[in-house]
Amino acid sequence: MASVRQVQVTFDCAEPERVARFWCEVLGYVVPPPPDGFATWDDFGSSLPPERQGAAFVCVDPTGAGPRLYFQRVPEGKVVKNRVHLDVRVGTGLVGEERLAALEAECARLLALGAARVRLLRADGENESCLVMQDIEGNEFCLD
Numbered sequence: 001m002a003s004v005r006q007v008q009v010t011f012d013c014a015e016p017e018r019v020a021r022f023w024c025e026v027l028g029y030v031v032p033p034p035p036d037g038f039a040t041w042d043d044f045g046s047s048l049p050p051e052r053q054g055a056a057f058v059c060v061d062p063t064g065a066g067p068r069l070y071f072q073r074v075p076e077g078k079v080v081k082n083r084v085h086l087d088v089r090v091g092t093g094l095v096g097e098e099r100l101a102a103l104e105a106e107c108a109r110l111l112a113l114g115a116a117r118v119r120l121l122r123a124d125g126e127n128e129s130c131l132v133m134q135d136i137e138g139n140e141f142c143l144d
Contacts, residue, residue, distance in 0.1 A: 007067045013137050016057035016071035022136045025113050029059040078138045087144040103131045103143045
């Protein structure tokens with residue numbers, strides 16, 4: 001039997017720090033302290049060769065329960081739908097209008113951060129309602 005392993009979720013993006021800070025706001029994550037010997041992440045970045053400056057950024061769950069999120073700069077833009085996406089669980093245990101109200105409230109908060117609303121998927125007797133959204137670089141995620 002395999003042992004449980006930690007998971008890191010990696011995002012390919014054009015602007016790693018900008019996207020990471022967006023997800024910090026969405027999830028209540030934080031930017032970890034810079035490596036030993038550096039007062040700030042900017043100091044650390046300045047120590048890297050020019051082609052690696054700004055090439056990656058990280059955010060973490062301050063409780064340690066959620067996965068680490070890693071954002072890496074890639075040269076190509078997003079061209080197709082994500083094959084994997086995050087479900088941000090804001091309506092857990094809620095049904096009907098109460099669930100829709102929770103989803104809409106969180107949607108409004110995230111729109112102010114730069115997210116985009118794609119569509120509402122209404123409850124269908126098997127699944128509860130959820131909202132499909134995009135982050136600031138067009139990566140799909142759901143408010144569930």
